[in-house]
Amino acid sequence: MSAGGISRLTVALGLAAVALALATLVGLPTPLQVVAAIGILVLLPGQALVRLIQVKDLALGVLLVLALGLATLTAVSTAMFYLAVWSWQACVVTMGVITVLACLARARQEAAA
Amino acid sequence: MISTLDVTSRTEGRWKRRDLWCALAGVVSLALAAGAASTVDVPVNSDLGLVAVLPFPFWAGVLLLNAAFIVALRGDAAGPARRPVMIWLIVVLVLVLFGTASFVTDIPRGEVAFRHLGIADALSRTEGIDPTIDGYFNWPGFFALLATVLGATGLDPATVALWAPVFQVGLWLAAVSVLTGYLTSDPRRRWLVLWLFCLGNWQDQDYLSPQAFGFFLYLVVIALVVGPLAARPPRIHGFRPADLVAWWRGRSPAEPRPGHRVSALAVAILLVTVISASHQLTPFMVVIAIAALTLSGHVWTSRLVLITAVVLTLWLVYPASAYLVGHPPLADAGLKVATEANVIDRVSGTAGHVLVVQIRIVLTVVLWALAAAGAVRDWRRGRLDIRVVLLALTPLLLFPAQAYGGEMLIRISLFALPFIALQACSVLLPTDGSTRPSSRAAAGLALTCFLLAVLIVTGRYGNAKYDVFTDGELDAVAAVQDLAPPGSSIVSAANPTPWRSEEYLEHRYRTITDLCLADLSPATCGPLVYDYARTNPSGAVVLLTRSSEASLVLQGTSSAGEFAELEEWLSVQDGVELAFSNADARAYVVAR
Numbered sequence: 001m002s003a004g005g006i007s008r009l010t011v012a013l014g015l016a017a018v019a020l021a022l023a024t025l026v027g028l029p030t031p032l033q034v035v036a037a038i039g040i041l042v043l044l045p046g047q048a049l050v051r052l053i054q055v056k057d058l059a060l061g062v063l064l065v066l067a068l069g070l071a072t073l074t075a076v077s078t079a080m081f082y083l084a085v086w087s088w089q090a091c092v093v094t095m096g097v098i099t100v101l102a103c104l105a106r107a108r109q110e111a112a113a
Numbered sequence: 114m115i116s117t118l119d120v121t122s123r124t125e126g127r128w129k130r131r132d133l134w135c136a137l138a139g140v141v142s143l144a145l146a147a148g149a150a151s152t153v154d155v156p157v158n159s160d161l162g163l164v165a166v167l168p169f170p171f172w173a174g175v176l177l178l179n180a181a182f183i184v185a186l187r188g189d190a191a192g193p194a195r196r197p198v199m200i201w202l203i204v205v206l207v208l209v210l211f212g213t214a215s216f217v218t219d220i221p222r223g224e225v226a227f228r229h230l231g232i233a234d235a236l237s238r239t240e241g242i243d244p245t246i247d248g249y250f251n252w253p254g255f256f257a258l259l260a261t262v263l264g265a266t267g268l269d270p271a272t273v274a275l276w277a278p279v280f281q282v283g284l285w286l287a288a289v290s291v292l293t294g295y296l297t298s299d300p301r302r303r304w305l306v307l308w309l310f311c312l313g314n315w316q317d318q319d320y321l322s323p324q325a326f327g328f329f330l331y332l333v334v335i336a337l338v339v340g341p342l343a344a345r346p347p348r349i350h351g352f353r354p355a356d357l358v359a360w361w362r363g364r365s366p367a368e369p370r371p372g373h374r375v376s377a378l379a380v381a382i383l384l385v386t387v388i389s390a391s392h393q394l395t396p397f398m399v400v401i402a403i404a405a406l407t408l409s410g411h412v413w414t415s416r417l418v419l420i421t422a423v424v425l426t427l428w429l430v431y432p433a434s435a436y437l438v439g440h441p442p443l444a445d446a447g448l449k450v451a452t453e454a455n456v457i458d459r460v461s462g463t464a465g466h467v468l469v470v471q472i473r474i475v476l477t478v479v480l481w482a483l484a485a486a487g488a489v490r491d492w493r494r495g496r497l498d499i500r501v502v503l504l505a506l507t508p509l510l511l512f513p514a515q516a517y518g519g520e521m522l523i524r525i526s527l528f529a530l531p532f533i534a535l536q537a538c539s540v541l542l543p544t545d546g547s548t549r550p551s552s553r554a555a556a557g558l559a560l561t562c563f564l565l566a567v568l569i570v571t572g573r574y575g576n577a578k579y580d581v582f583t584d585g586e587l588d589a590v591a592a593v594q595d596l597a598p599p600g601s602s603i604v605s606a607a608n609p610t611p612w613r614s615e616e617y618l619e620h621r622y623r624t625i626t627d628l629c630l631a632d633l634s635p636a637t638c639g640p641l642v643y644d645y646a647r648t649n650p651s652g653a654v655v656l657l658t659r660s661s662e663a664s665l666v667l668q669g670t671s672s673a674g675e676f677a678e679l680e681e682w683l684s685v686q687d688g689v690e691l692a693f694s695n696a697d698a699r700a701y702v703v704a705r
Contacts (some may be wrong), residue, residue: 033265034267037265053373053376057294060291063291067288067329067380070258071330073258074255077258077260081253086240086261088264091265
């Protein structure tokens, strides 16, 4: 735990989301771009959201990271297409914001605990 | 009826020599199978598909892999081999069964994957959704996801499509693994379910598609329903209304933390919404599965099935309304229509093709028969889990509701497969879950798994003559895109054509089989194709490929002679000019 009862993992997830979103938007060499994009679009949001619901079962937690990450990205992308505001860059920013917001919500849970 | 089968603890502790040998056998199996598959020449010219041309080392690898898995599964008195070994063997099985075509060629298999890439490409170019284009634009969720992932990662779309089956099956297995964890605590049973799920997965729905994505989310929803959202029903004392009310009110949640249950419900609703936005059929499977489990008293909240039905209905009446106006949901309903479309129309074609179709049926029937025997065995012991039975049988309810282009039985068998596999384990493993299978039983199980592997490779890759494309066919499609001006029509002989991955909206795509239906004789079909091509003000290009011709001949729609006559008739008409030709394709430009 870091100061105020907020775990280091929560802070690290939020910071990683900001860093990976920026890196993906700026552009990286091909294999790194794939890793960064999958991280910010699927894995980090999935992990941040799963931490909000505090899953105890490790296997279910891993599965939900993938499912929630993919489902949230699908919902965000589809909504952007319907609103005619889609670009993959906008999706990266939105998923980064969702991750940071989920980390803030988790930090409040941890601080209150 | 029980909730789980109790049994042995998982094997932990030091690595045993047997585990290392099993892991090594997995490496050898992968090397043998991948090496052998990479020597296969394309095009595949057998009516039996890949099974006829895969060399002996491939089968040696498959046999060794199944033997290694059963040795690892048998393990010792403490349980099966260590978890990393079991996972490694399953990874190898996935690569061998679902990556075979990717070892043969670097071109994605099947026409539909190309089409789906084209839809994602069209979405990313238009940056909006026009539901009047076609049905895909009424359920755009998966394509929106694909467009975003391809744009952000910069991955080559063809490479993504090539390896999609391996990735999708990996996702499915992760979900099936968690799901079965709530239905049985026997580690041998849990590993064998994953193995049987792979061996029975001939349906070929794991390519880059909305249904593959939807099936993954379906499995996750069911995992939540039998996990955090589950309820334990009390013993029922009668069927009078008062007894039923008491039974219904006596359900207790399996998850003691209320907050966790509500969170799981919120996740399930999000997944159901995404499923409804991504695929036509899957939400109906979700509704009936949750409804059956709810009515059996095994779901903590009855609201989930209502919310799912509302989400599905709202999607149909608003975002998908443009499609439904011309396609009423029950237009193809009825047992007779479904039987004709799903069974009778599919068992036709050359002798080799009919044999492949029969093998698919045999594989499905064998697994269902094993599951039925397992269910009877569990019932006699008082250990039948009604949830497994319901999840295996409820997909059948959709059979008479929609012909679904003749694919409903395929989808039903896929949705039932995880639970059929789980129930089949009851007859393939010893009665007492803690008992290690005898050497003789293990040998029989290894042989059974090997035979199932032969059947799945035959069934799954039985259309390789027309769904494995060549470089020549890709070159022809590229040439046609150069030849065809915007707004023009592109006509192919049949659907197995690697087209539409680009310029999805720029042309009108038709097939000769669409235009002529069953009669491809030059006298009838020739004028129909010619007139259609001539009526487009921007002109048309007729593309005739090896794979599309092979599909017509293999499925009994036409003969090679009739097809040649049709091409000859077309080629001598006014305004028709051969503009591209190679060993696998010809393209004719038809001027207006």
